Amino acid sequence: MALWRTIGLSSRGTVARCSLQNSSTRSLSAATNQEPVYELRTYTVYPDKMREYLSLTSEEFHLRTAHSKVLGFWTSEIGGLNQVVHIWEYESLAHRSTVRAKLAGDKEWISRYVSRVAGMWQQQDNSLMTLLPGTSLALPSGTGVYELQTVTLQGAGWSGALRNYVRACREGEGARAVEGTALVGAWKGVLGPASTAVLLWRHQGPDSCVALRGVLESLAEDSSLTPHLRSGHSKLILPHAVSPLQ
Known part of the structure; x- marks a missing residue:
């Protein structure tokens, strides 16, 4: 007697389960090898709040970078007034969701930074990006x-x-x-x-x-x-x- 009949399973059910397991394995492998995603965020700050905003960022932004990697944080000199631009790197959108959930529960981050700067933001924009296929980051040293x-x-x-x-x-x-x-x-x-x-x-x-x-x-x-x-x-x-x- 076939093994699946001995344990009360049909051959069709066995094949379906194996197929599902193989599909899950492939999906897990694909997720593991997924390329990072990058979030470009642009905040417009009220002109009379910019100095205070940047000062507070210098003091408390380590609370944010403790959760995930920031590639860079800049102020706009020409091409957009009173703006800050930052680029964040995540392993995946799922990783980003996890980070955002942890930030929402981080009382220090909320009380010492977000609650104090939220009223300084005039506008917030973001977009999601991936590296152009076949390219990589070329991170510079020094200043510029x-x-x-x-x-x-x-x-x-x-x-x-x-x-x-x-x-x-x-x-x-x-x-x-x-x-x-x-x-x-x-x-x-x-x-x-x-x-x-x-x-x-x-x-x-x-x-x-x-x-x-x-x-x-x-x-x-x-x-x-x-x-x-x-x-x-x-x-x-x-x-x-x-x-x-x-």
């Missing part, structure tokens, strides 16, 4: 200023064009064209504005932003984003004291 470049793309093949653009910026004709300028990371939007890419640059000084623009506009056609560009926006952002990237 940063540029956050956001582009909205259109037309067939824009993903490939974006990869060619990043490759040219890092390895090809655009690489090291401006001394002290480097591409830190390139992301594709997942949740938030559609068909967007976000690029983070580090410069030695603010004038490098202007020099870089000339270089990018002169890239060869197969490396240029111009044919796919619907809109774009750049911000000159300065690292705050709490930022790991300086």
Whole structure:
């Protein structure tokens, strides 16, 4: 007698259970190998509260970074007034949910920081991103200023064009064209504005932003984003004291 009949199971039920177990194993494996996700947050602060907000952030922000990793925290100098920009790294959206739940129950974080700064925020925006496939972060050392470049793309093949653009910026004709300028990371939007890419640059000084623009506009056609560009926006952002990237 077949084993499944001996223990009171049908062969169909056994196959179904094995299939379910294999599917669960594959899902677990996929989750384990999942690429990190990044949350871009932009807060607009009331002008008369900015100094107080930044001071309090310097004192208490360690309560937030005890829960998860912040890639950088900047203030906007040009391209958005009275704004702070921060990028957070999570293992997955599930990890983010866990962190947010813990923050909601962290009495010190709520009482010493959130309750004191919430009234200073005029507006909050966020979006979810993943690294552009085939790319990685190139975290710089030393100090400098940063540029956050956001582009909205259109037309067939824009993903490939974006990869060619990043490759040219890092390895090809655009690489090291401006001394002290480097591409830190390139992301594709997942949740938030559609068909967007976000690029983070580090410069030695603010004038490098202007020099870089000339270089990018002169890239060869197969490396240029111009044919796919619907809109774009750049911000000159300065690292705050709490930022790991300086």
